[in-house]
Amino acid sequence: MTDPDFSASGPFGGFGPEDLLACYARGVFPMAESRDDPRVFIIEPDQRGVIPLDSFHIPTRLRRTLRSEPFEVRVDTAFEAVLDGCAAAQGPEREDTWINGPIRRLYAALFARGHVHSIECWRDERLVGGLYGVSLGGAFFGESMFSRTTDASKVALVHLVARLRKGGWTLLDAQFLTEHLSQFGAVETPQAAYLQQLKPALKVAVDETVLWAPMTGAEAVERATA
DSSP states (O other): OEEEEEOOOSSSTTOOHHHHHHHHHTTOEEEOSOTTOOOEEEEOOSEEEEOOTTSOOOOHHHHHHHHHOOSEEEESSOHHHHHHHHHSOOSTTOOSOSOOHHHHHHHHHHHHTTOEEEEEEEETTEEEEEEEEEEETTEEEEEEEEESSTTHHHHHHHHHHHHHHHHTOOEEEEESOOHHHHTTTOEEEEHHHHHHHHHHHTTOOOOGGGGTSOOOHHHHHHHHHO
């Protein structure tokens, strides 16, 4: 289910960062058909992917990886680079990206206002994976992730969940359920039920300082699953 699209005339096509936050608050989100298509569609799926923060699962092998700390995890130090990584084509199953110019400008504006965050995995001062999403009240809306080396995006996800749990967030929206997310305990829920979770989550006060506080891999495992 979609609302009418808006196009890229002017810096935000008549649809600005505050409008985007309002969309998240009512349970819808933007997507584009492709990188070169200037239109952005507002999506309201019948079924919503959610990662329950109170029953997050970390596969055994990934737990070992996290504890060995193969990456340096940083937060909000290279948002534009994370966006670039997420926008890059990744193999034959993903020949194009939905991150077009208007979407880039909107999320960059929300990042500048403190509503978008990036979790980044670095190795030898090279960004090798990460994710980004929107924070609004006690809800975090995961947007996209990428990986240039084994497990980088998975490590970023575990660190995100650990920080969200520690800081008091109550809802982690994944938009759509995928096989990749299912291994972490993600579930599919009807949009009506999702909205019932979203409404109280938006009123939750969180401690955002935990996003930037140092956290070891072992602590991330404990915080994400305790």
